[in-house]
Amino acid sequence: MKKEILNILKSNDDFISGQMLSDRFGITRAAIWKYITQLKKEGYEIESISRKGYRLISSPDLITSEEITPLLETQVFGKNIVHYDSIHSTNSQAKLLCDQGLVEGSVILSEEQTSGRGRLGRNWSSPKGSSISMSVVLKPDINPIHVAKVTQISAAALSLAFEEIDVECNIKWPNDIIVNNKKVCGILTEMSSELNKINYVVMGIGINVNINQTEFPDELKPIATSLKIEYNKQFSRKQIIASFLKHFEKLYFEFINTGSAESSFEICRKRSLLLGKKIFVIKGSEKTPAIAESIDANGELIVKYEDGTLSNLISGEVSVRKSME
The missing domain is CATH 1.10.10.10 (Winged helix-like DNA-binding domain superfamily/Winged helix DNA-binding domain)
Structure with a gap:
């Protein structure tokens, strides 16, 4: 009512x-x-x-169905929005709802996330009303080995959405969006599958939109930021969500229908924070120096180690080497 x-x-x-x-x-x-x-x-x-x-x-900048639906330019994504005022994790909730039959294109949103997770089990801070905590449900009919490409499709779509609001960003392969050399957004893709069949994919996205500097924990201040901090103004969360869903739907279905995500990979190459840079390839406590050479046709990062050997990274953690290292 x-x-x-x-x-x-x-x-x-x-x-x-x-x-x-x-x-x-x-x-x-x-x-x-x-x-x-x-x-x-x-x-x-x-x-x-x-x-x-x-x-x-x-109207307030809520990320409810009532606020986002009028802004949508999609056929599938965002047509079913499940909104919470506060939740432990949108990804965890999305997986629970997927087990109950949630359809592809559904979007789980929360004004606050109390136990958000990033890659490698790291915490993701999501203050109430000033960030975007979102999970998108996918049910692609593809081999599970190709799911890693979805993360870069999402990164490409986010960069296009940021471009629409005049935000300049870079993509740190495979799943981070960087503004002025600080992380503003992370993507966490999780999958439920059998040997050759995907049951569902949940793509979690956390974006620091209107968070103030004082709201970041001290340990994150050197490496994390928000759009508001970098541009000294408020941004519309619902507009960012609607724009992202528009671009993601186009790139995602292009991949599903053609089997190629080259359009997304080209965007990731163009906006890459890593290509041509000296980096560390991180595996556990081991950091191996290398140079980021390219992103290939499968979305894998090609790196050259100091002995001249080349390697393709399907996923993993890398960091840019500082000049003194």
Whole structure:
């Protein structure tokens, strides 16, 4: 009921009378007032004038279905949005819902994530109302060995979404988005599969959007940032989500339909933070110096070690070597 009332307010610039809403939904005007009060508590600015009714003045930057759906330019992705005010992990919740039959293109969103995870089990900080904690459900009919490509398709789509809001970023192969040499976004792709069949893929994305410098733990301040910190302004979370889903859907279905993710890989090459740089290839506590040569047609990172040998990395951790190392 609250959603339907909000949609009516959104679709009208003028006042909507309480009596009209009461007649429309077959409930009392007092009940309408309770729903209006709930919307105000959620951050919607609604003007109320006796004998005239209610008028929506402004909407908060919530990442609910009601806020994102009008912005979507997709056929599949984002058509089913599951939103939480607070949750332990959108990826964990997405996997639970997948086991219950959640369809491809579904998006799990939360205003706050209390136990988010990055790669290698690291924590991912997600303050309430200022970041994007999102998981996207995929059910591709491909061999499981190709799932790693989805991470770079996502990275390419994110870079295009950032371009739309005039944010310059780089991609740190395979799953980080970097702004001004600090991490602003991470991607964690998880899969449930059998030998040659994928049950589902859950692609988790965490984006630091409007987080203030003081909200970062001290240990993260040297390496992490937010769009707000770097550009000194607020960004619309719902616009970023809608833009990402638009670009991801195009690149993803291009990959599914043709078997090639070259369009995405080319974007990753163009925006790469690593190519041509001296890096470390990290395996456990071992750091091996190398040079990042290229990203090949399979999305693998080609590195050249100091002895001249070349190696293809399917996944893993790399870091840029500082000049004194």
